[in-house]
Structure formats: C-alpha cells, structure tokens
Amino acid sequence: MLTIGLFLTISFLVSVAGLAALIWAISSGQFAFGQRQARVIFHEGEEGELDDPTVSGEAIDRERTAIDASTARPVTLLLVAAVLWLVLGSVFGLIASLKLHMPDWLDGSAALTFGRVRTLHLTLVIYGWLSLAGIATATWITPRLFRTPLRSAGFITWGAMLWNIGLVAGLIAIASGWNDGEEWLEIPWQIDGLLAVGGALTVYPLLRTAFSREVEHIYVSGWYYLAGMMWFPALFIIANIPYVFVGAEQATVNWWFAHNVLGLWLTPLGLGAAYYFIPKIIGKPVYSYALSLLGFWALALFYSQVGIHHLIGGPVPTWVVTLSVVQSVMMFVPVLAVAINQHVVVARNLWAFRASLPLRFVSLGAIMYTLASFEGSLEALRSINTVTHFTQFTIGHAHLGAYGFASFIMFGGVYYMMPRITGRPWPWPGLIAAHFWCVVVGFALYFTALTIGGWLEGEAMLDASRPFSASVILLKPFLEGRSLGGAIMTLGHFLFAINVAAILLPRSASRAAVAA
C-alpha cells in the first residue's frame, strides 16, 4: 500500500543517506575548491588570451597535440553523422511545418503524412544530431580536462556505428508506420537495444580516461559528462521496457523519460560544453566555481522529477503532478547558478563575444538555456499551463531548449573543435558568420511566431463562447511565420554542413574556392 507514511519513511531514509554522503564529501575535501580548480582547463600562460582558431587561424593546439590526436577519429565520425542528421532532420521539420498550413501538399503517401514526417524530424534531431554531437563534444573535451589521451577510443567508434545503425533502422520503421506510439519513444523497442548498447559503449572510454587522469580535480564539465553519459542508457532502457506499463501508468513513464532526455541528457551535454568553451575561449575562469557545485547537484535532484508537468490536469494522481510542478519551480536554483557562472564572465569580456563566432554561438546558447529554463518553470505553474498546454506555445518552448540552447552550443563547439581535429583552419570564415545570422534570425522568427500564436490558440480554446475552429483559424499566419523562420534556419544548417565538408575535404574545397 502506498501511504503517506511510506513516503515519509522513504524521504527520511533518503535524507539520512544524503546527510551521510554530505559528511563524507566535506570530510574528504570533495567540496574544498575555488577559482584555482576552475583554472584547471588552462595550461601555463594561456589565461588572459583569446583562444579561438577561427580568429587566430592557428589550427593546431600545440599544448595538446597528443590529446587531440587521440580523439580525432571517433569525434570526426560522430560529428559527420550528426551534421548529416541535422540537415535531413531540418528538411523533415520544414516539410512538417509547411504541411500544417498547406495540408493538401504531399498527401499522396503514408510515409509523408504529417504524423510521420514530424516524428522523423524529432527522432533525427534528438537522437541523430543532438545526441551524437553531444557525445562528440564530450569525447573531445573530457581527455583535455584530464590532460591525458583518450583511452579505448575504438569503443566510441563501435558505439557510434551501432547507434547509427539503430537510428537508421528506427527511421525506416517510423516512415513505414511501425512505431511504439509514445512521444520521444517512437523507435520500436526491438531496435532501441542498438542505441542503448551504442550509447553505453561510449561511456567506457570516458570512465577509463577519468581513472587515468593526470590532474586531481575533475572539472565541472566532467561532472555533467560522467553523470549524463550514465543517466541516458539507464533512462532509455527503463522507458523502453515493453508490456509492463499500461494506460495512465505508461503516461507517467513516458513523461518521466521524455523530460529527462532534455534534463539529464541534452542539458548535461550542453552545459558541459558551455562550461568548457566559454572560459576556454575567453581565457578567464567562470565567475564563481564553487557555485557550479550547487548548480550540478540541484539540477540532478530537481530536473529528474519535473516530467509529470506534461500531464497537468490529466488522469494521473494529483500528488505526482504537484511534485513535478514544485520541482519545475525549484529549477530556478540550478539555472541561476549556471547563469551567474557563465553569463558574468561573458558580460565582463564583451570584446571576446564580438571577436569570436564560436563564443557567440555558445554563450547565446547558454543565455537561451537560462531563458528556456525560466520559461519552463513558469509554464509548469498550473495557471499558465492551463493556457499553454496542448498548444504551439509548447513547441516554441521545446525549440528554445533543444535548438536555442543545445544546438547553438553544439554549433559553437564544432567551429572551435574542427580546426583542432583536422589541423586546418576554416576555409571560408564568412560562411560561419552567414550560418550564425541565418539561425539567429530564423530562430527569432520561429520562436516569436509560435509563442504568440500558441498563447492566442490557448486563450481561444479556453473561451467556451468561441468554436474550436477559431483556435485553428487564428493560428494560420503564425504557422506560416514559423515555416519562414524554419526555412531560414534550414538554410543556415546547409551552410553549416558546407563548412564542415569544406574543412574535412580540403582538396575539393580549395578547387571549389578557385572556381568561385
């Protein structure tokens, strides 16, 4: 029997265990650190210098040649796949967006119906682009944090291949109508094992590298990476267990998982990268390193329990909805901690923001993390959720997180990493700026359209004197605006892919440059 008594007992035991862990951590000096440890990412003489290969043209990092060489091959493989999936995923996203205001376009085949195209888009950008780009940056950064070459790099190559095979199989399944029927979990569970094993294979080299590290301290990015890379396979396996959860039970598992994909997978991958790239490029440590500890553990504790805010007003127990609403509001704590750390160092060094495009991508991404999180906390409030739930507002919010935050940081990361990986500078720096402005302008349009349109849609649906059709009709211009924004974003992604192809294929690139 589930009673209040049982929950009180569990809470008590957890508190005692937490207290014991805290006493151990303090007595063994786990928390005794400050700005000195924040400087672990710099080698002698690096502080105070802008470090950006797109500005200096200095492709090779001479302090870290052995480390960068150890990660070059698996990271290249992961990034090439990620960029291909981004381009394909954007095309599907754009088709889905157009279909919402041109419903009779491309209606001749089931594979191209809205429900499938939209799902191909989500699967491609989450499990293709963001996950693989995130694993790539984690793989590239971690050995640098630990000042030792990557161990067992072959595991990552194998993991990436399994993951991609699983992804392709999943995409074919979805396009042909075979899916598990739950949002974020559409890839059939029979195929999901490939992604779970592939993901787990990429963790082992990370752990081995951590155990062989040549610095004592694990830098904050390492916390996010170690935890996130362990969290994802666990989440993914539990959520895909078939036949155990039915009906309303399954809905809670669904949203426990789906929000944890954001909170405990994409967020650690994005924040880990931001915590490295921002201070590294500027050449100054984050503002208050001790605060990052609060940010990390508060994120783990609160973010892991927010998922049921997707079922507010739904057929699940009140207590679990309320728990998720409360934890969603508590997210202000870790978000503020990250914001203070990252934004202050950028704000004090605006010259670097202007000079460095990778930094501009990453720190704009970090700003959008702050905004997306604040918006998410507010959106979880019952009064606001009543308007925004079931509307395009939620889609705008999801893109502020997954695109504005996570994708922007990955863009910046790729522009910083690729010269170090290939030993070559970017052939066409102007195209990097063009990519930047496309995605900034396109996304501003996208987000504004869906946020305003979604809010009006929600208000129309709450007004019993207006027919349901009113909410559909009023939305149309906003859906068209979203398509325009999405098209500009997609154009930016093609420029991004051209940049990545050009730095990887220097010969054809230089020929093309001559021809141009």
Place this chain on the structure above:
Amino acid sequence: MNRAVPLVILSMVILAFATLMLVVGPKLQIGREVPAAGLQPYTAEQLRGREVYVSMGCVYCHSQQPRTPDQAPDAERGWGRPSVAADYAHDYPHLMGTMRTGPDLFNVGARLPSASWQLTHLYQPRAVSPWSIMPAYPFLFEVKDRAAPGDVVVWLPPKARIVGKVVVAKPAARELVAYLLSLDHTYPAPAKAIRDDGYAVGQVGK
C-alpha cells in the same frame, strides 16, 4: 569534486529516487485501479484501427484526456467528462497526447457517431470542415470506376467528387473508423477515481 566513482553512484541514486517517485509510485497506485465499469475492451477490428491511429501519428495533434470544468470548457465542447486513470485500463500504448491542433478525441465516437462522416472526413477533411488543417489520407482509400459488392463507398460533397469514379474505403480506413467510433467514455466515472485534482475549487487533492 575529485572522485569519479562517488559522483557516478550518487548521480544514479538520484535518478533511482526520481524513478521511484515518478514511475514506481504512480504504477503502484494506478495499478490497483480496476477498469472503469462501463469501459469496453477493444474488439480485434478496433485494435487494428488503433494501430492505424498510432502508425499515422494522430496522437501528435489530438489529445485523449478531457479536463475538468474547473480548468477548461472541455465538456462544453462535447469532449466529455474529465477522464480518470481507470478509463485507460486497456490502452497500450497510451494515446493521451499533448497537442490540440485538432480537438480532443476521447469521446469522438459519441460526438460524431456517423461512420460515413468519419470516412469522408478522413478522405478529405476540408470536404466537411473547410477551416481544417488536418492531413487528408487518400492512400487509405481507392478510387474505382464502380463499387464492387461489399465495398464501402465514401460520400463526398459535389465539389470533391471525381466524375465517373467512386471512392472506396480500404480496410485500414474502415478499421480506423471502427476505433474512432469506439472512443466513447460517456459512462459515469467511478467514485474516488484517480486524476489530477489540482484545479478543483475548494477541494484537497488526494
């Protein structure tokens, strides 16, 4: 923090705790519920139709979870009484949905009980609702010169007709309609049923 193992263990413990609260707890509580009295199990045809619903991704635009009058006018729109956990006892996968680009369908079988209307609407939504942005599903239908015995011919308004041809529903379309018409939860809700009562005026949630 300078130790990888405690970091990883504590992270996993926190995830386990969240799983206990968000997955195990609700499972134990909802799992004790008996299916609502009046809730019919799906027939084989309805289940095949439900698979069509899943494979076409209807869930991305249609919810199946009416809210309480305290929160929203769902009942006034004809979407039915607030749904409770016991209404979903036979649903695998669950199809509660998170979008209302189209209306809630939890009681569409009671609200729009005409199979003929449903077929026309699936073939070309704008033939009956000009404002609709729902996809058309012509690939669930066949255009023939004349109907064979046993064919279900789709009624179309004059402007949507094809001269000299008839439109006939394929089995998938008929099964999908059978599923849609089975969505009828107009029986009374069980007493003390499980749902989010956070909007109830002057009540304490359970």
